[in-house]
Amino acid sequence: MLWSLFKILLFVALIVALAFGVQWLLSVSGEVLVTFNGQEYVLPPLMVVICALALMLALWVLFKLAGLLIAALRFINGDDTALGAYFDRNRERKGYDALSDSLIALASGEAREAAAKAQKAERYLQRPEVTTLLVAQASEAAGETARARDAWKELLAHDRTRFVGVRGLMRQKLEEGDTETAMKLAEKAFALKPRHVETQDTLLRLQARDENWDGARRVLTAKLKAGTLPKDVYKRREAVLSLADARDQLARGDTGKAHAEILEANRLSPELVPAAVLAARAHIEAGELRRASKVLRVARARTPHPDLAAAFADIDPAETPAARIKRFQPFLKVAPDAPETRMLDAELHLAAEDFPGARRALGKTWETHPTTRSLSLMAAIERGEGASEAVVRGWLAKALTASRGPQWVCDNCGTVHADWLPVCTHCEAFDSLEWREVESGGSGTATLSSEMLPLLIGPSTAGISDAETAAPAPEPQKQNDEHPADTDATRREADPIETLPAGSSPPAPQDEAPTTAGTSRM
Structure with missing residues (x-):
């Protein structure tokens, strides 16, 4: 609108300037003497200007005629396109000028102007595979979806632009x-x-x-x-596809094909935790316990995950807690400095009711890597060693606001998933889930053994007898010489975590403690 108004004003200004110029030439006194071929011509100033313009027009027509003559001679000599090229040259120049203006307008963000220039270029050039593309892109940029759709459909008619359409x-x-x-x-x-x-x-x-x-x-x-x-990324994604296909086969009951897909996925990507877990269970079903153990250790060296420990426990599910601790020693030597390893070792000792051993195994993990799981393990250890209810609840209160620890997180959108999936449920990105810790919280569940629930929250008060409710708390186990027993008073002095005095109400009911059953199943 403003550009059209500007052009109108410019045209009016030129007409006014021309009128003033003619009037000035008429009012100028004097004459111009022109001598040609011995003859003298006296001309007024206005006539001189008109003659100069007429001469320029005559020269322009002369050049055009010369060009037409040259084209005619080329046509006579056998160039069939000479005359057509002569008449189309001016049209093409205007078309390419309009095309350039359209590209410049599109790059400048002037989508509507770009579409108009593209249509003008189409009238001159008759090249829809070029100009229609510009119309489609300009219409999309301007938000004119229907017009852009029509332009894309027009491009389908040309072989060169079918893919673009x-x-x-x-x-x-x-x-x-x-x-x-x-x-x-x-x-x-x-x-x-x-x-x-x-x-x-x-x-x-x-x-x-x-x-x-x-x-x-x-x-x-x-x-x-x-x-x-890249080849390594291809193998990883091929493993993800094999694993996803194997899950579908298992859901349909085709275990034979599913096991083959699982083993292929584990071969292509040994560090893929879900594939390693399923491959280990397939080896366990086949009685290949050594292979199952090797598969789990290889995956654990890359990603210490609780599911790997759960599968390793299933190699001998009937063993005693003490035997399990012994059998897990080679497994614990893989990634020994990882927090997951210390928490797993502590869980093994808790299952065996070796609370001092669990404290030694956990070490300062609750301080260097405070998560819901590590703090809940400390609550279990304190309860097993006979600490007061306030001390246990103090640990659980800290666990409520602590980090959930590593979880399956989408690298593309940051969505937290409870289980591994080949496709993110939020952004639908493929192979984007990674086992890592969320820095700013997030939804998820802590991975904690279900056998530890009685240690953390005590026996449930729902549906038990009054005698059971009134039963005294278990006496603390006798400590060894390396870790002498602490009284409640000395523990409170040494550990400032106990924030709830005896007799005060807990921050949350005990049955709401963050002790979700996990996957380790020790």
């Missing part, structure tokens, strides 16, 4: 949330250009979202052949 429509459907149509368009775009990286990634994400594992494998193989995916 399919890709544009696919992106529109993704923005609208129509993933079913977007999937079909992505498959069409992939068929047209299998090496296009964006199309590969989009199709892989959509296929993984729909659990089309075979289709995702084909795309993954195409990415590897195209050189757009």
Whole structure:
């Protein structure tokens, strides 16, 4: 609007200036003497200006005629396109000027101006594969979805721009949330250009979202052949697809194929925790206990995860707590400095009711790595050693506000998941979950043995007899010489964590303590 007004004002200003110029020339006194071929011509100033303009016009016409004559001679000599090129040269120049203006406007963020210039270029150039593309992009930038959709559809009619049209429509459907149509368009775009990286990634994400594992494998193989995916990343994602397919096979009851997929996933990515757990259980079912133990130790060296310890415990589920402690020693030597290792060792001793040993195993983990699980373990140790209820509740009160520890977190959007999944439930990113600690909290559950619940919250008061309710607290076990028993008073002096005095109400009911049953199952 402002530009149109500016052009009108400029035109009016030029007309006024021209009128003033003519009036000035008429009012100027004097004459111009021109001598040509022995003849003298006396001309007024206005006539001189008119003659100069007429001469310039005559020269321009002369050059045009000369160009037309040259084109005619080339046509006579056999160049069939000479005359057409002569007449189209001016049209092309105007078309390319409009095309350049459209590109500049689009880069400047003037989407509507870019679309108008693109349509002008189309009138001059008659090249819809170029100008329609600019109209589509400019319309998308201006928010004119319907106009952009029509432009993308027009591009489907040309071989050179069919892929661009399919890709544009696919992106529109993704923005609208129509993933079913977007999937079909992505498959069409992939068929047209299998090496296009964006199309590969989009199709892989959509296929993984729909659990089309075979289709995702084909795309993954195409990415590897195209050189757009490193070999190690390919093996990791192929393992994820195999594991996801194996889970579906197990759900359908096809254990034979599922076990083959599980073992393949573990072979491709030994550090993938869910694959290692399922592979170990498959070896256990087959009686291959040594292989199961090796699989779990290899995975634990990369990611100390409680599920690995749970699977290692299932190798001999009937063993005594003392025998289990002994059998777990080689397993604990893998990543010995990890907080998970210390907490696992403490759980083993708690299951054996060796509370001083659990304290030694846990060490200062509750201080160097305070999490819900480590602080709850300290509460269990204090209860087992006969500490007062206030001391135990003090530890549990700290556990309520402590970090949840490592969890399955999406690297793409930061969503916390209770279990590992091949696709994030929030952003639908493929293979984005990582076992790590969330810095700013987040939802999730602490991984803690269910056998430790009585140690943490005591016997439930629901449905038990009065005699059981009135039963005195167990006497503290006799401490060894290395860790002499502490009285309640000395413990309170040495440990300032006890924040609740005797007789005061706890911060939360005992049955709401953060002692969710975990996966270690010691």
